[in-house]
Amino acid sequence: MNKSRFSRREFFRLAGVGVGGLLLAAGSRKVSAAYAPFSVTTGLTPTGDEAAIDLTARAARVNLLPGAATRVWQYQGQGDSASLQTIPDSYLGPILRLKQGQNLRLRFNNNIPDASIVHWHGLSVPHDMDGHPHTVIPQGQGYDYEFPILNRAGTYWYHPHPHGRTGPQAYYGLAGLLIVSDEEERALGLPSGEFDLPLVIQDRSFDRDNQLVYVADPMNGFFGDQVLVNGQSRHTWKVQARPYRLRLLNGSNARIYKLAWSDNQAMTVIATDGGLLEKPVKRPYLTLAPGERAELWADFSAYQPGQKLRLESLPFSAGDGMMGMMMGSSGLPNGSAMDVLSLQIVPATGGENPVLPQRLSDPGFHAEQDAVNRNDPRRITLAMQHMTGTLNGRTFMMNEVAADEKVRLGDLEIWEFINSESGMGMMGGSGHPHPMHIHGVQFRVLGRQVNRQNRADYEALSAGFVDDGWKDTVLVWPGEQVRLLVGFQPYTGMYLYHCHNLEHEDGGMMRNYQVES
Numbered sequence: 351m352n353k354s355r356f357s358r359r360e361f362f363r364l365a366g367v368g369v370g371g372l373l374l375a376a377g378s379r380k381v382s383a384a385y386a387p388f389s390v391t392t393g394l395t396p397t398g399d400e401a402a403i404d405l406t407a408r409a410a411r412v413n414l415l416p417g418a419a420t421r422v423w424q425y426q427g428q429g430d431s432a433s434l435q436t437i438p439d440s441y442l443g444p445i446l447r448l449k450q451g452q453n454l455r456l457r458f459n460n461n462i463p464d465a466s467i468v469h470w471h472g473l474s475v476p477h478d479m480d481g482h483p484h485t486v487i488p489q490g491q492g493y494d495y496e497f498p499i500l501n502r503a504g505t506y507w508y509h510p511h512p513h514g515r516t517g518p519q520a521y522y523g524l525a526g527l528l529i530v531s532d533e534e535e536r537a538l539g540l541p542s543g544e545f546d547l548p549l550v551i552q553d554r555s556f557d558r559d560n561q562l563v564y565v566a567d568p569m570n571g572f573f574g575d576q577v578l579v580n581g582q583s584r585h586t587w588k589v590q591a592r593p594y595r596l597r598l599l600n601g602s603n604a605r606i607y608k609l610a611w612s613d614n615q616a617m618t619v620i621a622t623d624g625g626l627l628e629k630p631v632k633r634p635y636l637t638l639a640p641g642e643r644a645e646l647w648a649d650f651s652a653y654q655p656g657q658k659l660r661l662e663s664l665p666f667s668a669g670d671g672m673m674g675m676m677m678g679s680s681g682l683p684n685g686s687a688m689d690v691l692s693l694q695i696v697p698a699t700g701g702e703n704p705v706l707p708q709r710l711s712d713p714g715f716h717a718e719q720d721a722v723n724r725n726d727p728r729r730i731t732l733a734m735q736h737m738t739g740t741l742n743g744r745t746f747m748m749n750e751v752a753a754d755e756k757v758r759l760g761d762l763e764i765w766e767f768i769n770s771e772s773g774m775g776m777m778g779g780s781g782h783p784h785p786m787h788i789h790g791v792q793f794r795v796l797g798r799q800v801n802r803q804n805r806a807d808y809e810a811l812s813a814g815f816v817d818d819g820w821k822d823t824v825l826v827w828p829g830e831q832v833r834l835l836v837g838f839q840p841y842t843g844m845y846l847y848h849c850h851n852l853e854h855e856d857g858g859m860m861r862n863y864q865v866e867s
């Protein structure tokens with residue numbers, strides 16, 4: 351099954367361009383654009399180097415808990431060893447470490463008894479490389495990916511995207527981090543190697559035989575009864591009394607976390623979904639919805655060796671109604687207090703500690719006044735109708751793009767997500783939070799407004815939002831309206847936007863949008 355690779359190569363040959371030429375062509379077409387093209391990808395120079403990887407989804411057994419091994423689905427990687435970092439005793443796939451400008455050539459082999467395809471969450475890739483559900487392949491077949499890494503340095507991730515089955519496939523283990531580095535980031539001298547720690551946060555439930563239990567209700571999603579970090583259940587890490595870079599991903603199906611240090615120390619945030627902020631910001635706690643990432647500068651040098659510190663999720667009111675409880679989600683409800691990670695401080699092994707840079711990056715944000723629809727934003731109303739999430743009253747149709755779901759290549763637009771559930775409905779409680787994700791882009795959050803009914807619950811979480819950087823997923827609270835600035839480049843084609851509560855997504859809270867030239 352080399353079909354897709356050949357057809358892409360053939361396209362490049364017919365078009366008479368390589369990767370660099372493709373970018374140049376897309377860029378020069380947009381010289382008249384009202385904003386600078388490729389600002390998400392500043393400084394891109396194709397390095398000419400390539401990472402060749404084989405990624406196989408298959409059944410595996412992992413020792414997660416004392417006693418019997420747990421049956422999982424897992425991505426396993428082979429190939430370029432500099433680009434592959436395997437996490438031992440974890441169900442997560444290998445961390446893919448890539449450089450901006452590098453070409454990724456990846457063969458996905460599907461060896462699970464279910465149709466699947468891989469989506470590169472947060473990356474700007476051609477539409478047929480994006481893991482759209484219409485490209486799923488059955489067990490025993492492969493899909494060839496090939497695309498240049500255009501994005502800036504940041505913490506991205508990959509997971510399945512078959513329609514209706516993303517929730518269970520991700521839950522049983524199919525997910526992994528994809529970490530991009532670039533020159534701008536390397537010059538900062540941030541903590542690296544063993545001091546650059548991924549922290550993938552996911553909730554799970556196990557039965558008495560240590561097997562994963564997936565019971566999800568379509569209204570609220572899946573909620574487990576314990577938090578796993580990096581696909582492991584051993585939650586005490588030894589960290590040296592020195593600064594660390596922590597890369598957090600909420601890889602949970604539906605759970606929102608309100609993350610805080612147990613000693614109430616502020617959280618120093620240095621990056622969001624699309625990479626480094628302009629400068630570090632502090633938050634009393636960090637609100638992280640499914641699909642979102644944040645990076646922390648965590649300096650443990652003020653702690654004494656032997657001291658213990660916990661990362662916990664604080665309780666909050668998630669507004670979920672009676673329905674979830676009645677429909678029997680197996681785990682702790684959204685908003686429950688949960689332990690995430692225990693740290694034990696050990697002495698630093700010496701050497702000079704890195705210093706937190708006061709300026710981290712030039713994010714290259716666009717200007718709101720350059721949006722083509724600044725006087726008439728594109729509005730997308732989120733609702734629950736007949737137990738299904740809808741976007742402007744519609745649910746997912748595999749190849750359907752409505753007239754109001756078409757955008758022009760190179761255009762900068764304002765999108766508004768409006769969560770219409772603001773009421774005190776008996777069954778739905780005060781409504782459902784929706785983490786909205788747009789494929790193929792990084793956007794900026796311009797503003798938020800919440801109605802009066804939902805303000806109290808909202809304000810218990812909103813100090814933990816980090817809207818200072820590039821985002822590809824944003825939490826939209828019941829009764830809230832979130833205003834985004836989003837540019838569409840450099841590729842044309844059909845992409846997705848959807849709720850990243852995976853049970854909402856599987857239920858059809860997803861639509862296509864089309865980038866037209």
Ligand SMILES: [Cu+2]
Binds near residue numbers: 739
């Ligand atoms: Cu949702």
